[in-house]
Amino acid sequence: MLVTSAAHRDARPREEAPPSADGLTVGRAAALVGVSVKTLHHWDAIGLVRPSGRTWAGHRVYSGDDVARMHRVLVYRELGFPLAEIGRILDDPDADERDHLRRQRAQLVERIDRLRKMLDAVDRMLEASGRGMRLTPEEQVEIFGADWRPAWVEEAEERWGDSAQWAQYAERAAAMSPQDWRDVKAETDALHADLAAACRAGVAPGSAAANALAERHRALMSRYFDCTHAMHACIARGYVREPGFADYYDAFAPGLTVWLRDVIFANAAAHGVDPQTAAWE
Numbered sequence: 001m002l003v004t005s006a007a008h009r010d011a012r013p014r015e016e017a018p019p020s021a022d023g024l025t026v027g028r029a030a031a032l033v034g035v036s037v038k039t040l041h042h043w044d045a046i047g048l049v050r051p052s053g054r055t056w057a058g059h060r061v062y063s064g065d066d067v068a069r070m071h072r073v074l075v076y077r078e079l080g081f082p083l084a085e086i087g088r089i090l091d092d093p094d095a096d097e098r099d100h101l102r103r104q105r106a107q108l109v110e111r112i113d114r115l116r117k118m119l120d121a122v123d124r125m126l127e128a129s130g131r132g133m134r135l136t137p138e139e140q141v142e143i144f145g146a147d148w149r150p151a152w153v154e155e156a157e158e159r160w161g162d163s164a165q166w167a168q169y170a171e172r173a174a175a176m177s178p179q180d181w182r183d184v185k186a187e188t189d190a191l192h193a194d195l196a197a198a199c200r201a202g203v204a205p206g207s208a209a210a211n212a213l214a215e216r217h218r219a220l221m222s223r224y225f226d227c228t229h230a231m232h233a234c235i236a237r238g239y240v241r242e243p244g245f246a247d248y249y250d251a252f253a254p255g256l257t258v259w260l261r262d263v264i265f266a267n268a269a270a271h272g273v274d275p276q277t278a279a280w281e
Helices: 002-010 026-033 037-045 064-078 083-091 097-129 137-144 151-160 164-174 178-200 208-221 229-241 243-250 256-270
Strands: none
Touching (some): 037 064, 229 256
8 A cells, every 4th residue: 555655646747746846837826926817828928928837748837037027027017117118128138127117216206205295185185174164153144244144154065075175275264263254354345345346437357457356356266275267267157157146246236247257257368268168177
């Protein structure tokens, strides 16, 4: 029995020998480097990493050098190189791998810096989203007037709460004191009075006086979020389209809503923005 068992052990296929005897099968190689068998088959098909060894039975296997090439491919792939470029780098005898890696490292540093800034922005958004306006409903009515409805803040958050501009508003609003809001209200009242007076006087959109008023209006919007000229044009379109806004502005002067839209449009055009096609950006 011992002799028979020994004979069976000696007669077992070479495929079952330790991996170092003839190389690694595709399954073993895939498990070793942490990719799928399908991935290795694809790399083989495109000539990126081909098994260079053979077993006694003629089966193709991966040698130690092949596995080392796989790891290099994985490094370059993780750095963002396309497979075709990886193949050129690995196969070009004149290619300077260190130079490629140095350039890729510089790009990674820039990417890390951008991601850190994005993370900081997200953290600020998370913090700000839980704060918003710190005024009580009573303070809101006292500052903004008897026609003010505190529910408007909640309605605005439901509508725009997922936007970056709302996050800016929430962050800035949370830092404002009741006196800061009183100052904003006074600034708003003064602007509305000047807009109404200019509309009644027939100030032409595109004139220096009208453009100055448009910039004051945009600056007021920028107290809450960074308002570009394109965004300003989008806001002006909304004033005319939504009855609530039209009623609000026309209460200061008949026709003020349309006039204000035209003033904002002309000012946006003077800054290189097509107000008809302007996008929220």
